[in-house]
Amino acid sequence: MGSEKKxxxxxxxxxxxxESGEQYKRGRLLGKGGxxxxxxxxxxxxxxxxAGKIVSKARIAKPNxxxxxxxEIHIHSQLDHRNVVGFHKHFEDDENVYVILELCNKKSLLHMLKLRKTLTESEVRxxxxxxxxxLRYMHSCSVIHRDLKLGxxxxxxxxxxxxxxxxLAAKxxxxxxxxxxxxxxPNYIAPEVLGKIGHSFEADVWALGCVLYTxxxxxxxFETTSLKETYTRIKHNKYSFPDxxxxxxxxxxxxxxxxxPEDRPSLEEVLLHxxxxxxxxxxxxxxTVFSTAPHFPTTKVLMSDSSGEIVRNEFCRLRRESTMKHDNMEAAMSEIKAAREKSTHLMPGNSSTPRLRPKLHVTIPGSRPVDLEAVREKSGGSPVKPANYSVSIVAVSEMLRTCLRHMPxxxxxxxxxxKAIGDEVLWVPKWVDYSNKYGFGHQLSDKSVGVIFNDKSRICFHxxxxxxxxxxxDHRVHTFRMSSIPPRLSKKVTLLDYFSTYMDEHLIKGGDIAWDAMSPIPKRKATSPNPAPTVQPYLVKWYRTDKAIAMYLSNGTFQLNFFEDHTKIILSYNNSDHLLTYINEDRISSTYRLLHIAHHGCTADIYSRLVYTREVLDKLVATEEEE
Structure with missing residues (x-):
């Protein structure tokens, strides 16, 4: 017997x-499924x-x-994210159900792969x-997709x-x-789904591995010509890599x-790999990459490790254009590695085995904070011994605690x-955790770039x-012109340049602080007890929690970047005033006086992040007291 025509x-x-009388003109067929x-x-x-997804009611006549x-309609209609197909509306008539969705003109990654055969690593990233x-957004909404694939x-x-x-999504x-x-x-099903033993978000993580491999x-x-053999390979995790x-x-x-499933990395850990x-x-x-492989900027390896092997796929694979001429790279590596071996407290950083990265309550790399008094630079790099700065981490913590205690x-x-003016709110828009080899690099909003090395020294470009x-x-500040860098610092300046070039070339800025461009700068006269500082503000400490990365600057700024949605809280001090800047997930910033927040209150999303910020600060202060 022939199969019944569907x-x-x-x-x-x-x-x-x-229902509404809206009319849609039907165009080209985009695709069809079962x-x-x-x-x-x-x-x-x-x-x-x-894109109009149209389903015949005759096809869905059975109750299930x-x-x-x-x-499907209910789950999709609840989702709203830039990396999820937008849901517009749905309706039905006597014959069909209509789901009106965001149009994606370039079809799917499956169509792209059929034309290209394979994709480059950069495109895959x-x-x-x-x-x-x-997927992180969907999981935060308690939704499992359960059919992640290129199509x-x-x-x-x-x-x-x-x-x-x-x-196939489920909540x-x-x-x-x-x-x-x-x-x-079949080719993307996780073993726990296949075994019907119960599955959750981890099934989507497995599918990501299949997608990346594909x-x-x-x-x-796990693809074979036999469905039974494919399932057997999935159960026994049998697959191989090409050379x-x-x-x-x-x-x-x-x-x-x-x-x-429990041994697979979280989505946050995947992004840190x-x-x-x-x-x-x-x-x-x-x-054009839909059908033709792209040509990315030419890169070359700038360093080798201590054994002479080339360091590949590391941050130092930069464009040939660089701000400096570099030689004697082996010596540069040797000095930094030697300093690292002598350090008794190594910073946590990007591990080659990210699933072993611990869920840290608070881990603080580097030395105790060094507070600077504003001092005049002396040409030629004469050292200056810093004194206390005006805002300590204890003061920042107490300031926030008082605000939260009194606010509605x-x-x-x-x-x-x-309305912030110019660089009135100084913060960290870019950072690189490379402390498993060299240190932690960061770029400030005033365009200065710094590195905390694993030997606890710090260096920065003005x-x-x-x-x-x-x-x-020894906590002394030395300032040098680029034309007169002492030989003992040449290797560290070289590494500083690598970090700087990498952040300029490869990192997206974390947002912009809105400021009053029509007002002259400076509009407000500084009344800080430390007038006109000439010592460049620098990063005193950085550390990770399970939810965020925290950074504390020598000018008293405390910043918390949340991993899940990339929002940021920045607590800063200016003109005898305490400021709060919030950068939302769309990279839009809002700055407030903490005095006003204490009086008027704030939105729920800011409040929840401030509560967590207070917890982080409390732990940091406790650690300071122990030291």
Whole structure:
């Protein structure tokens, strides 16, 4: 007997929403699946283009099929993220159910891979980071996708990735909830899903490993000509790597494709893996890469390790253009490594085995904070012994505690904003944790760049990049012109330049502080007890918690960058006033006087982050007292 022909949706040239009367003109067929066909739809009143997923009611006549369709619509309609296909609306008529979605003109990563066969590592990092961001958001909404694959990762005209097709998605109802339905696409199914032993978010992490492998190799890791053999390979975690793959790509795939769900890395840990941290990631991709491999900026290795082996896939793979001429790289490496071996307290940093990275309550690398009194530089690098600065970490903690104690607890949206002028709010828009080899690099908003080395010394470029400030282990400040760097510091200045070039070339700025461009600078006369400081502010301490990275500057600024949504809290001191700057997930900043927040209150998202900031500061102060 022949198989029964499945009814397909009957769609006219004009689709009408019977509830609102809106009309859509049907365009080209975008794709079709087992239950639905997807067309380009143009809303006739506005001219806006959408993707219309149309399902014949005859195909979902059974109660369980109808419930599945309703569940998909409900889950997708609740999601709103730049890396998730946008949900516009849904409606139905006598024949069909219509779901109106964001249009992704460049089809999917599957279409791209069919044309390209394989993708470069840089492209894979670019796409995977976006997919992970979308997935982190979904998981924060208690949603498991359960069908992550290249065909469900759609591309816009600007080559942004959008996760779509929530037909198999499920929402967890409580902590510890596990789903037991065996579902998904065979090549991407996790072993716990296959075994029906209960699965959760970790099943999506497994699928990410399959996706990453597929983009680099050109086929899924467990693919065979037999479904039974594919399932057997998944159960026994049997797959192999071609010799062409890099060490970092093999390592991250191996971590993602770990058989035991609880042993797989979290999405945050995935983004901290050397595959992402150490390799080049383009900020944008041209639509031409859909069919043609891109040509990225030429890079060359600038360092070798102590054994003479080339250091590959590390931050020092920079463009050939550099701000300085470098030689004797082996000597530079030897000096920094020797200093590192002598240090008794090494900083935590990017590990080659990120799944072993501990969930730190507070881990503080480096030395005790060094507070500077504003002093006059002396040409030629004469040392100056710093004294106490005006704002200590204890004062910052007490300032925030007082604000939270007195502020109204209800949410308030009309607290007056403070118009910062120029670099009035100094903060850290870029940073690089490379302390497993050299140190922690950071760029301040005034364009200065610094490094805390593993031997606890600090060095930084002044904003003009004409002079260098060096803070030695005896806490003395030395300032030198670039034309007269002493030989003993040449290697550290070289490494400072590498960090600087890397951040300039490869890191996206973490946001912008809104400031009054129409007002003359300076508009406010400084009344600080430390007038006109000429010692460049520098990073005193940095440390990680399980949720954020914290940075404390020598001018009293305390900054907390949250990993999950990239929001930032900046507490600063200016003109005898305490300021709070909040940078949201869209990189939009708002600055307030803490006095006003104490009186008027703040929004719920700022309040929750301030409470956590206070906890971090309390632990830091306690650690200071112990030292």
């Amino acid at each position: 009814p397909q949706p009957i769609v006219g040239d004009i689709v009408i929403n019977p 239950f639905a066909r997807c067309y380009e739809l143009r809303e006739m009143s506005t001219g806006k283009l959408y 099929q109808w419930e599945k369709m309703q569940r 670019y796409f995977m980071k976006q997919v992970i961001e979308g 469900n990762m759609f591309l816009t005209d600007s080559m942004e990735v959008k996760i779509g097709d929530f037909g 967890l109802e409580f902590n510890g909830d596990r789903k037991r339905t065996m579902c998904g696409t 983009m680099l190799v050109g086929r899924p890791p 062409t793959l890099s060490y970092d790509s093999k390592d991250i795939i191996s971590l993602l494709l770990t058989s035991e 050397d595959f992402f941290v150490s390799g080049y990631i383009p900020e944008v991709l041209s639509p 607890k209800e949410e308030y949206l009309h607290t007056p904003r403070y 904003p003009d990049r004409i002079s260098v400030q060096y803070l030695s282990n």
